[in-house]
Amino acid sequence: EPEVTQxxxxxxxxxxxxxxxxxxxxxxxxxxxWYRQILGQKVEFLVSFYNNEISEKSEIFDDQFSVxxxxxxxxxxxxxxxxxxxxxxxxxxxxxGPINEQFFGPGTRLTVL
Amino acid sequence: xxxxxQPISMDSYEGQEVNITCSHNNIATNDYITWYxxxxxxxxxxxIQGYKTKVTxxxxxxxxxxxxxxxxxxxxxxxxxxxxxxxxxxGGGATNKxxxxxxxxxxxxx
Numbered sequence: 001e002p003e004v005t006q007x008x009x010x011x012x013x014x015x016x017x018x019x020x021x022x023x024x025x026x027x028x029x030x031x032x033x034w035y036r037q038i039l040g041q042k043v044e045f046l047v048s049f050y051n052n053e054i055s056e057k058s059e060i061f062d063d064q065f066s067v068x069x070x071x072x073x074x075x076x077x078x079x080x081x082x083x084x085x086x087x088x089x090x091x092x093x094x095x096x097g098p099i100n101e102q103f104f105g106p107g108t109r110l111t112v113l
Numbered sequence: 114x115x116x117x118x119q120p121i122s123m124d125s126y127e128g129q130e131v132n133i134t135c136s137h138n139n140i141a142t143n144d145y146i147t148w149y150x151x152x153x154x155x156x157x158x159x160x161i162q163g164y165k166t167k168v169t170x171x172x173x174x175x176x177x178x179x180x181x182x183x184x185x186x187x188x189x190x191x192x193x194x195x196x197x198x199x200x201x202x203x204g205g206g207a208t209n210k211x212x213x214x215x216x217x218x219x220x221x222x223x
Contacts, residue, residue, distance in 0.1 A: 004156075033210065043157060043200075043213040056210055091156045095209060101147070102211060104156030 002026045004105035006092050012111045016081050021108045023075045023092030031095040032075045033102065034067065036060070036088040043091070049075065082112045117201045122218040131188045133217050135201030138182045146177060146184045149200045151216070157200065161186070188219075196221045 005024045013019050025032055034046040048055040049067055066078045075094075079086055089109050093102040118136040125131045137146070145164050149157040161168055163175040163184070174187040188195060198216040 031209070035211070042215055043151075043211075045210045045212060048210050089154065093156070093211075099162055100209060101159040101162060102209070104158065107154070107156050109154070 002103075004092055004094055004103050006090075006105040006108050008108060009106065010109045010111070012113065013082055015084055015112055019079050019082055019110060021077045021079075021090050021092075021110070023077075023094075023105055024073060025075055025092070025094035026096065026103055029094035029096030029103075031055075032067075032069070033093040033095070034077045035091045035093060035104075037091065037107075038085075038088045046077075079110075082110075084112050086110060087112045117203055117214050119199075119201050119214065119217045121215065122220065124220050124222065125191055126222050127192055128190050131191050131195075131219060131221075133186045133188075133199055133201075133219070134183060135186070136183045137201070137203045140181050140203050144203045146175065146181075147202045147204075147211075148173070148175065148186045149202065149211075149213075151198045151200065157211075157213070160199075191219075191221045193221050193223060195219065 007022045011019055032049040035043050036046055037043045045058050047057040047061045047067055064080045069075050087110055089107040091107045092105040095102045145162055147162040148160040150160050151157045161170055161173050161175045163177050165177050168175045176185045198218050200213050200216040202211050
């Protein structure tokens, strides 16, 4: 079964540093998403991306966040200047199956110190 | 997006059938009902999706009454590995973003 992959699995960074989280979508999927889940809390939508542009973003997705698909395969989430409260699991998801379900990756655990 | 209400937790034993009901009184005409499963420190996994009546796949069944204001996820003969959080989501639209609630923590005991 095709799957979404994410790297790294765990990223530790210092507050104020930039991080880039990477996702490799399922090959024929066209819709891409980032979600995050702070420990013990709900999964939260961050942003959706289609046709090389943002379709929708949440209040969480402020100017510190950006997404791109630089080489037509990887889908990245960049946090420019990390804050302690950015510590969370970040999940990439892609959509394009026969009933348009979203397939989630295994996540990247981001720890900001 | 329609808000959903589901039990915070449920307990069951191996081999039993488990039914988790979700209320979505404000469901819109073009909304689908989708259920996801999540294990600790893993991404949510799609289980099943439906619009009305009954949908069945190799993992579960989804029952949706005519008024679509609720839905029931049915897991036949659960095992210990079915212990997870189960989310009911309602929505649709062009971007199809998913809005997760707190879900139902299903604990299966031997």
